[in-house]
Amino acid sequence: KRAHVVRAGDEVEVEVPEARPTEIAAEDIPLAVLYEDPHLLAIDKPPGMVVHPSPGHGSGTLVNALLHHVRDLSGIGGELRPGIVHRLDRDTSGVLLIAKTDLAHASLSRQMKKRSMRKEYLALVAGIPRVRKGEISRPVGRDPRDRKKMKAFPRTGETPAGAREATTLYEIEREWPALGLTLLRCRLVTGRTHQIRVHLAAAGLPVVGDPVYGRPRLERARDPSLKKALTDFPRQALHAERIGFRHPASHEPIEIIAPIPEDLSRLLSLINGRKL
Incomplete structure (x- = not known):
């Protein structure tokens, strides 16, 4: 029992699970x-x-693929995360940086910590923002009612332990008022888990297809084929479109852009009324 106090002379049995191999298969x-050079790799x-x-x-996983395609990867992230500098959620598409050397890993991590690395995402959301450009600044932490989820907490009142300051900038890329849909360009100032999805949901602009933070009702989309495409979209409509940073070795500015993936491109085409 958790409340039991172990005393001198007590016998304690401990069951040690079998060790699991940490070797990852290529x-x-x-x-x-x-993008690729001797220092880093950018994957779509x-x-x-x-x-x-x-x-x-x-x-x-991406790491399994990297071990097959790349000879050397930074070891700073540990055995399970070689070369991994930052992450994207499983169902979020887009550009991801991989460090081949420890020097590159340290440089890229430092830029993220100093917030000098620019990360921009495209998000298709339900709702129309009241302003064309805005900022969402609310602490993000584990949801007390469901520890598997994150939550954006109001700035007023007590912030739960573990919640961290988080800021997302956004601007309207394209809007369809008659459908109640907007394509937002979001920029991460901080990089908390599920930050964009959580912040947009808290602002009343849930990401289309998001199974965790609320699938929107999409009441204005009355065309049956469009409503079905929106309702059945199998993932959050969120794409890491571009990332800007200083090269770890040359210190020259670099911007890498990932094209919009086919599934999201087809959905946007349908919204625009063009033939698929």
């Missing part, structure tokens, strides 16, 4: 390379791909 999984991560192995995802 797998010949195709990768879309956006497809939706549905997990970044690194975790319970329930021992294979088929």
